[in-house]
Amino acid sequence: xxxxxxxxxxxxxxxxxxxPTKYIFVTGGVVSSIGKGITxxxxxxxxxxxxxxxxxTKLDPYINVDAGTMNPYQHGEVxxxxxxxxxxxxxxHYERFVDINLTRDSTVTTGRVYSTxxxxxxxxxxxxxxxxxxxxxxxxxxxxxxxxxxxSGANVVIAEIGGTVGDIxxxxxxxxxxxxxxxxxxxxxxxxxxxxIPYIGPWGEVKTKPTQHSVIKLREIGIQxxxxxxxxxxxxxxxxxxxxxxxxxxxxGAVIENQDVDTIYEVPLVFEKEGLADLVVRxxxxxxxxxxxxxxxxxxxxxxxxxxxxxxxxxxxxxxxGDSYISIAEALGHGGIASDAGVKIEWIESDDLEEDGIDFAxxxxxxxxxxxxxxFGARGVEGKIQAIKYARESGLPFFGICYxxxxxxxxxxxxxCGLTDANTEEVNPDSPYPVVHILPEQKHVVDKGASMRLxxxxxxxTLNSIAAKMYGSDVIEERHRHRYEVNxxxxxxxxxxxxxxSGVSPDYRLVEIVELPQDVHPYFIATQFHPExxxxxxxxxxxxxxxxxxxxxxxxxxxAKKPRVTATPVDALEEAxxxxx
Numbered sequence: 001x002x003x004x005x006x007x008x009x010x011x012x013x014x015x016x017x018x019x020p021t022k023y024i025f026v027t028g029g030v031v032s033s034i035g036k037g038i039t040x041x042x043x044x045x046x047x048x049x050x051x052x053x054x055x056x057t058k059l060d061p062y063i064n065v066d067a068g069t070m071n072p073y074q075h076g077e078v079x080x081x082x083x084x085x086x087x088x089x090x091x092x093h094y095e096r097f098v099d100i101n102l103t104r105d106s107t108v109t110t111g112r113v114y115s116t117x118x119x120x121x122x123x124x125x126x127x128x129x130x131x132x133x134x135x136x137x138x139x140x141x142x143x144x145x146x147x148x149x150x151x152s153g154a155n156v157v158i159a160e161i162g163g164t165v166g167d168i169x170x171x172x173x174x175x176x177x178x179x180x181x182x183x184x185x186x187x188x189x190x191x192x193x194x195x196x197i198p199y200i201g202p203w204g205e206v207k208t209k210p211t212q213h214s215v216i217k218l219r220e221i222g223i224q225x226x227x228x229x230x231x232x233x234x235x236x237x238x239x240x241x242x243x244x245x246x247x248x249x250x251x252x253g254a255v256i257e258n259q260d261v262d263t264i265y266e267v268p269l270v271f272e273k274e275g276l277a278d279l280v281v282r283x284x285x286x287x288x289x290x291x292x293x294x295x296x297x298x299x300x301x302x303x304x305x306x307x308x309x310x311x312x313x314x315x316x317x318x319x320x321x322g323d324s325y326i327s328i329a330e331a332l333g334h335g336g337i338a339s340d341a342g343v344k345i346e347w348i349e350s351d352d353l354e355e356d357g358i359d360f361a362x363x364x365x366x367x368x369x370x371x372x373x374x375x376f377g378a379r380g381v382e383g384k385i386q387a388i389k390y391a392r393e394s395g396l397p398f399f400g401i402c403y404x405x406x407x408x409x410x411x412x413x414x415x416x417c418g419l420t421d422a423n424t425e426e427v428n429p430d431s432p433y434p435v436v437h438i439l440p441e442q443k444h445v446v447d448k449g450a451s452m453r454l455x456x457x458x459x460x461x462t463l464n465s466i467a468a469k470m471y472g473s474d475v476i477e478e479r480h481r482h483r484y485e486v487n488x489x490x491x492x493x494x495x496x497x498x499x500x501x502s503g504v505s506p507d508y509r510l511v512e513i514v515e516l517p518q519d520v521h522p523y524f525i526a527t528q529f530h531p532e533x534x535x536x537x538x539x540x541x542x543x544x545x546x547x548x549x550x551x552x553x554x555x556x557x558x559x560a561k562k563p564r565v566t567a568t569p570v571d572a573l574e575e576a577x578x579x580x581x
Contacts, residue, residue, distance in 0.1 A: 073324070097268070161177065354386070360386065409494065459475070
């Protein structure tokens with residue numbers, strides 16, 4: 001006999017102003033990678049534009065406790081929150097679109113849920129009861145969703161359920177959100193289902209059957225979707241909407257067309273035109289407000305019709321999966337918005353730069369800037385080092401991130417200080433010059449999950465450095481994810497050779513930013529932290545804004561056939577930073 005109490009619906013329907021907390025659940029059907037994350041983020045943007053406070057969460061059915069130990073080729077980027085949670089990349093979309101900072105409370109996995117329930121059972125919390133999927137697992141899921149709303153005080157909690165309806169591992173989450181409607185009241189819950197309308201055959205026939213079957217599967221579980229978001233390559237006719245409405249038992253106005261667009265930032269405007277936000281406000285009985293989309297409309301205009309173009313190469317170890325560096329790609333685009341420039345990214349696998357006889361001048365002849373991306377392990381590191389060497393010697397604007405900073409230090413030690421065999425202990429533990437070594441507190445770490453230096457830490461900037469000019473401040477806070485750090489035994493030697501340690505931890509123990517003086521190089525900077533996680537489309541991160549500004553100046557100089565300048569004027573970089581902030 002079960003003795004566990006059910007979730008208290010009265011406490012769940014916590015008041016926020018004149019309304020209880022509202023919950024929107026976003027599911028996906030037919031195929032994976034259908035765009036639930038962008039849909040969720042776009043809906044959050046629209047509600048935020050109407051003045052509602054919004055918080056968001058991702059319910060992921062995988063058994064991993066978090067995303068930190070997953071291969072980027074399989075799962076894409078690991079997004080890190082301020083409080084150090086290693087999460088699904090969709091949280092990055094939520095933060096960028098809605099312009100909020102989320103926490104570990106916004107990520108729920110099967111691994112976390114089961115770990116908590118098992119720990120409670122061991123403590124005796126369920127003493128006398130048989131621990132079961134229902135109600136114990138489902139209650140734990142519900143408590144996390146409701147707890148997020150209570151802790152944040154948000155008007156609306158939007159929760160995306162990972163995977164595809166029909167996946168066996170997703171069933172406990174779907175059952176939990178089914179129960180929540182009963183717990184908090186039907187007026188406080190809305191189900192949004194993202195599905196696919198394919199075009200197949202020689203005549204490009206529109207097929208609604210996959211959508212019908214996906215909705216049938218949801219209804220078998222006990223969930224009737226209130227809104228259907230239909231992914232499509234072309235317009236959906238009124239006749240087709242009538243058919244979908246009839247067979248899926250969804251009102252015609254709730255069949256929302258989501259046609260492919262040029263930029264993901266256009267999706268909120270598509271939804272606004274389709275009336276999605278008004279529908280949600282009406283169905284959840286929220287106060288009517290007027291949307292303010294002026295900033296977003298202008299942002300999309302600048303993304304779609306920039307005055308300038310630059311090409312930036314990103315050298316990484318996981319470029320075969322476009323999601324592996326999604327935040328870097330977005331941050332580069334944000335930097336482009338700040339300079340009214342479109343950014344074309346060339347993805348380069350670092351292994352490919354290790355072949356003999358590569359002419360780097362020819363390879364990067366059309367490149368305006370170089371980014372060396374994060375990574376782990378020995379594969380491809382020499383390709384990164386060679387690319388950095390070319391950028392440093394040729395004056396190509398350069399930005400290194402995390403492993404990119406470590407590779408920049410190794411390259412400078414080898415070719416600027418004469419330490420030929422310099423390396424990181426991660427690659428060569430026996431290097432005679434370990435200019436990058438493991439953090440002392442990491443030496444005895446055994447578990448791989450959530451054991452790195454994670455989350456937000458403060459950093460002090462050197463006066464008049466590029467970093468200080470870009471940020472317009474002498475103290476910053478950025479998000480980290482690393483085990484290795486610059487070896488302090490070599491800081492003096494590297495500094496004497498010309499490397500500037502422009503950002504350090506408050507106790508001066510850890511190097512956070514390195515750069516070269518602007519009378520030596522136009523823009524050469526690298527960070528141990530991950531600035532891409534804090535960039536926003538309406539507020540580009542200053543280091544990405546600075547990189548694009550330097551790339552644009554290089555491109556304009558080349559186009560005008562002027563002699564190559566040795567430095568980007570400080571005022572141009574400062575102007576880009578001001579625009580970004």
